[in-house]
Amino acid sequence: MSLRAILLITLQQEPGTGYDILQRFKAGLAHVWQASHQQLYRELDRMRGDGLLTCETVPQAERPDRKVYHLTAAGGEALDTWLAEPLAAGPVREPLFAKFFAWERWPADARRRELGDLHEQLTQRLATYAAIEEEWFAAPERLTPAQRAPWHTLRLGQRLTQTWREWIEEVLEEGE
Amino acid sequence: MSLRAILLITLQQEPGTGYDILQRFKAGLAHVWQASHQQLYRELDRMRGDGLLTCETVPQAERPDRKVYHLTAAGGEALDTWLAEPLAAGPVREPLFAKFFAWERWPADARRRELGDLHEQLTQRLATYAAIEEEWFAAPERLTPAQRAPWHTLRLGQRLTQTWREWIEEVLEEGE
DNA sequence: TAGTGTTATGCAACAAGTTGCACTACCCCC
DNA sequence: GGGGGTAGTGCAACTTGTTGCATAACACTA
Numbered sequence: 173m174s175l176r177a178i179l180l181i182t183l184q185q186e187p188g189t190g191y192d193i194l195q196r197f198k199a200g201l202a203h204v205w206q207a208s209h210q211q212l213y214r215e216l217d218r219m220r221g222d223g224l225l226t227c228e229t230v231p232q233a234e235r236p237d238r239k240v241y242h243l244t245a246a247g248g249e250a251l252d253t254w255l256a257e258p259l260a261a262g263p264v265r266e267p268l269f270a271k272f273f274a275w276e277r278w279p280a281d282a283r284r285r286e287l288g289d290l291h292e293q294l295t296q297r298l299a300t301y302a303a304i305e306e307e308w309f310a311a312p313e314r315l316t317p318a319q320r321a322p323w324h325t326l327r328l329g330q331r332l333t334q335t336w337r338e339w340i341e342e343v344l345e346e347g348e
Numbered sequence: 349m350s351l352r353a354i355l356l357i358t359l360q361q362e363p364g365t366g367y368d369i370l371q372r373f374k375a376g377l378a379h380v381w382q383a384s385h386q387q388l389y390r391e392l393d394r395m396r397g398d399g400l401l402t403c404e405t406v407p408q409a410e411r412p413d414r415k416v417y418h419l420t421a422a423g424g425e426a427l428d429t430w431l432a433e434p435l436a437a438g439p440v441r442e443p444l445f446a447k448f449f450a451w452e453r454w455p456a457d458a459r460r461r462e463l464g465d466l467h468e469q470l471t472q473r474l475a476t477y478a479a480i481e482e483e484w485f486a487a488p489e490r491l492t493p494a495q496r497a498p499w500h501t502l503r504l505g506q507r508l509t510q511t512w513r514e515w516i517e518e519v520l521e522e523g524e
Numbered sequence: 525t526a527g528t529g530t531t532a533t534g535c536a537a538c539a540a541g542t543t544g545c546a547c548t549a550c551c552c553c554c
Numbered sequence: 555g556g557g558g559g560t561a562g563t564g565c566a567a568c569t570t571g572t573t574g575c576a577t578a579a580c581a582c583t584a
Contacts, residue, residue: 174443175570181450191532204446206439211571213534238532255454258462259443261469263382263541266501267350267435270380274357275497278431286434293437321451325442328515335511339504351540367562387541389564412548412562439571530581539572544565551560 173254175215176224178205180243180251183225187242190216200308200322202300203329216241224250284347287340294337301330349430351391352400354381356419356427359401363418366392376484376498378476379505392417400426460523463516470513477506 182193182201190212197206216239219225224247230238243251268290271278309315309323358369358377366388373382392415395401400423406414419427444466447454485491485499 173569174441174446177443178446181446184450184453189532190534201449203440204442204449206441208572209532210534210573215570217534232532251450252453255447255450256458258458258465259447261466262441262443264379265350265382265438266380267353267438269498269501269505270350270354270357271431271435272497272501273377273380274360274427274431275494277360277428282432282434289434290437318451321448322445324515324519325445325448328512329445331511331515332508335507336504339500339507343500349539365562366564384542385562386543386564391540393564408562412564414562525584527584528582531579533577535574535576537573537575540570542569543567545567546564548562549560552558554555554557 175205175207175211176219177251177254179212179215179219180224180247180254183241184243184248184251187240189238189240191238200304202304203326219247223247280347284344287344291337291340291344294333294340297333298330298337301326301333305330351381351383351387352395353427353430355388355391355395356400356423356430359417360419360424360427363416365414365416367414376480378480379502395423399423456523460520463520467513467516467520470509470516473509474506474513477502477509481506 178201179193182188182196188196190209193212193216194207194209216225216227220227220241224244225241226244228240228242230240232238268286271283271286305323305326309319309326312320312323315323354377355369358364358372364372366385369388369392370383370385392401392403396403396417400420401417402420404416404418406416408414444462447459447462481499481502485495485502488496488499491499
């Protein structure tokens with residue numbers, strides 16, 4: 173259900189094609205949702221079938237047609253329903269933690285490499301977040317509440333990533 | 349693949365039944381992995397079919413038989429392979445964040461209720477973690493490295509939960 | 525001129541996870 | 555005497571997400 177909800181939100185902000193949405197996932201929504209293009213196209217078609225979206229085909233010279241999706245009234249209602257009901261807590265799944273429970277079988281070099289790589293990925297992620305912040309949320313004191321809300325999510329994304337990164341540093345240090 | 353790996357790790361520590369593993373998920377592994385009993389039974393049977401586990405049926409008076417699973421040599425190898433190769437980063441999926449991107453359609457009372465409930469859940473989770481810490485990791489300075497490793501994961505779980513909780517407090521406070 | 529990246533769409537098969545249901549039998553509490 | 559919790563197993567149907575493959579055409583660069 174959640175993917176549907178994300179699509180309703182992004183299309184409510186602005187109509188677009190599957191490809192457009194994919195770009196938004198990579199840009200300003202990088203800390204919120206990720207999905208493959210296959211999944212998007214399939215879900216958009218199903219939502220159209222369920223009457224939540226309408227589709228307008230825009231022909232292009234020498235390129236595949238763009239299929240621009242818009243919310244319908246039913247789509248707006250579905251979104252409001254989803255917003256009103258609280259989310260169920262997702263299951264905890266941390267495969268990396270599991271490796272720590274097999275410490276003695278986990279070779280030290282593999283461990284250092286894995287944690288080192290992850291540290292690098294997190295650093296890169298923080299750079300991405302910083303870029304998003306600069307592009308969309310410069311001067312946070314002048315934002316409207318509706319613009320300020322997404323900024324909060326970015327801030328939490330940053331803090332969680334930093335927490336992870338600090339922890340990795342501590343673990344690597346202890347393993348000397 | 350990850351569920352298989354978790355099962356290999358828990359059964360390598362100590363053989364057990366599907367039901368036993370479920371109890372471990374609820375107790376010391378609460379911050380690592382969660383799965384339904386249906387999923388466990390099905391996966392254990394498949395792993396037996398693939399030669400990673402053997403199964404010893406222990407009859408009980410007036411109760412269904414206990415099926416105690418053990419690692420095979422092939423299971424141990426599969427575990428070592430999994431430990432040696434780095435994990436792929438999982439996709440980001442934060443449905444709660446999505447709601448912040450539809451701030452104006454999200455009713456203020458629903459928002460306060462949802463964030464309040466989540467705050468309570470996180471508080472409860474911290475209590476669970478504290479209980480685990482007390483039961484398994486009292487006197488961390490006297491732990492062996494292999495015992496210390498799982499303790500680290502618990503500490504990160506605590507810090508991440510705290511980070512979330514503080515953020516919710518800030519958001520609620522700002523919402524007047 | 526061949527390879528890589530971007531724009532643009534999608535099907536089919538598979539793997540993983542969820543939901544609903546079913547059976548047995550004890551214990552405890554109201 | 556009925557309802558809920560614990561111990562113990564599992565099937566079947568469904569939803570969700572992944573992987574592999576396919577098509578078409580432009581732009582850039584080595």
